[in-house]
Amino acid sequence: QVQLVESGGGLVQAGGSLRLSCAFSGRTFSAYAMGWFRQAPGKERELVAAISWSGGITHYADSVKGRFTISRDNAKNTMYLQMNSLKPEDTAYYYCSADENLTMVRQGRSAYWGQGTQVTVSS
Secondary structure (H helix, E strand, O other), X not given: OOEEXXXXXXXXXXXXXXXEEEEEEOOOHHHOEEEEEEEOOOOOOEEEEEEOOOOOOEEEOOOOOOOEEEEXXXXXXXXXXXXXXXXXXXXXXXXXXXXXXXXXXXXXXXXXXXXXXXXXXXX
């Protein structure tokens, strides 16, 4: 069974940076595509970024392009989300997800989900 544990969330001022981490265990990490999602109060969960098993393919929501970078280290079984130039509208609960199929990740239909970490950006 895959387990995902997010870390790195917190409170930051607008314009600041945070790096989220997602630790993967239970299966072979390099066999899974991964994704970051977020959900703000009163809003639907949305895809932030996704990455293929090799890291060679990445996708970003338009709202974070140029500010966020998704990456993974298959040797460390960990995925990252570097978030720069943070805005108050980035405030949300951030979740990581995993699936063997990148399309499933992008569609929000991943087989596995973490518990999430809160990111709060103050103005």
